Amino acid sequence: MTSSSGWLPLSNYLTFNIDTPKFVNMELEKRKVVLIGGSHGMGLGTAKIASAAGAEVILIGRDEAQLLSAKKTLGPKTRIIAGDLTRPASYPAWLDEIGTFDHLFISASPGGESSFRSTYPTIESSYLYGKFWHTFIFLQQAFRHISPNGSITLMSGGYAVRPHPDYCLVTVAFAATESLAKAMAVSLAPVRVNAIRPTWIDKEGDHTATTKNLNGFMGNNHDIGHAVVFLMTNDYMTGQVLEVDGGTSLV
Numbered sequence: 437m438t439s440s441s442g443w444l445p446l447s448n449y450l451t452f453n454i455d456t457p458k459f460v461n462m463e464l465e466k467r468k469v470v471l472i473g474g475s476h477g478m479g480l481g482t483a484k485i486a487s488a489a490g491a492e493v494i495l496i497g498r499d500e501a502q503l504l505s506a507k508k509t510l511g512p513k514t515r516i517i518a519g520d521l522t523r524p525a526s527y528p529a530w531l532d533e534i535g536t537f538d539h540l541f542i543s544a545s546p547g548g549e550s551s552f553r554s555t556y557p558t559i560e561s562s563y564l565y566g567k568f569w570h571t572f573i574f575l576q577q578a579f580r581h582i583s584p585n586g587s588i589t590l591m592s593g594g595y596a597v598r599p600h601p602d603y604c605l606v607t608v609a610f611a612a613t614e615s616l617a618k619a620m621a622v623s624l625a626p627v628r629v630n631a632i633r634p635t636w637i638d639k640e641g642d643h644t645a646t647t648k649n650l651n652g653f654m655g656n657n658h659d660i661g662h663a664v665v666f667l668m669t670n671d672y673m674t675g676q677v678l679e680v681d682g683g684t685s686l687v
């Protein structure tokens with residue numbers, strides 16, 4: 437029953453669960469959310485919020501045991517696919533199994549060398565190839581399966597704008613990923629495409645103290661999941677890079 441204001445009772449908007457976030461609205465009910473990298477870290481943090489918000493959640497990662505353990509922390513509408521983003525031959529089978537879907541978050545960031553001084557026998561040995569190229573070629577196949585009012589969120593990081601002396605190609609890959617989000621937002625409209633740029637995220641901890649930002653504590657997986665679900669559910673967000681950094685950029 438709605439109130440005179442047109443709002444449903446508060447209980448319709450809030451979900452309380454020991455394993456899921458404190459406050460979640462139900463905007464993802466009847467939506468299918470795919471998370472490549474959803475079995476751990478920021479992908480799992482996002483999966484928890486999306487699942488609590490009513491979504492059917494599909495987790496993709498390489499380690500089946502980790503996927504199963506992640507699945508136990510999520511709602512009943514959770515599926516898992518064991519697969520490796522660096523194996524393009526498996527994309528068609530994943531996409532067949534997933535079917536049409538609404539939202540995609542790729543947090544998996546396959547590695548490779550990234551130092552300026554490293555030796556690179558071929559580009560395939562580089563972080564740029566592992567992270568950027570596999571994201572790009574997966575999206576080339578996946579976009580046809582995304583509903584027109586759906587969204588894609590790509591993973592960048594603070595090194596995109598504040599390079600680390602040892603991780604030259606991480607900066608390049610993150611910056612390329614951000615540019616890809618903007619270019620695809622134009623190419624794929626009305627599908628919305630954004631990137632998230634987290635900084636100082638402690639994937640095992642919970643707001644661990646730090647002096648490197650304004651907040652005085654590191655972010656956690658929930659903080660990033662919250663921001664990614666915002667990008668998924670806000671119909672006016674596209675072509676943006678959302679910096680979630682506790683104010684690091686101002687220190």
Ligand SMILES: NC(=O)c1ccc[n+]([C@@H]2O[C@H](COP(=O)([O-])OP(=O)(O)OC[C@H]3O[C@@H](n4cnc5c(N)ncnc54)[C@H](OP(=O)(O)O)[C@@H]3O)[C@@H](O)[C@H]2O)c1
Nearest residue numbers: 473475476477478497498499520521544545593636637639
């Ligand atoms: N921590 C930070 O402060 C920070 C800030 C900005 C950006 N980042 C970036 O964000 C990325 C994700 O961070 P996170 O903390 O969420 O990492 P994480 O906890 O290590 O989780 C990575 C997820 O991706 C999956 N994965 C990794 N390689 C894969 C592959 N080749 N194919 C399919 N799935 C794969 C992992 O599962 P499997 O291992 O089972 O495949 C896991 O589910 C980092 O790699 C980093 O580039 C981190």
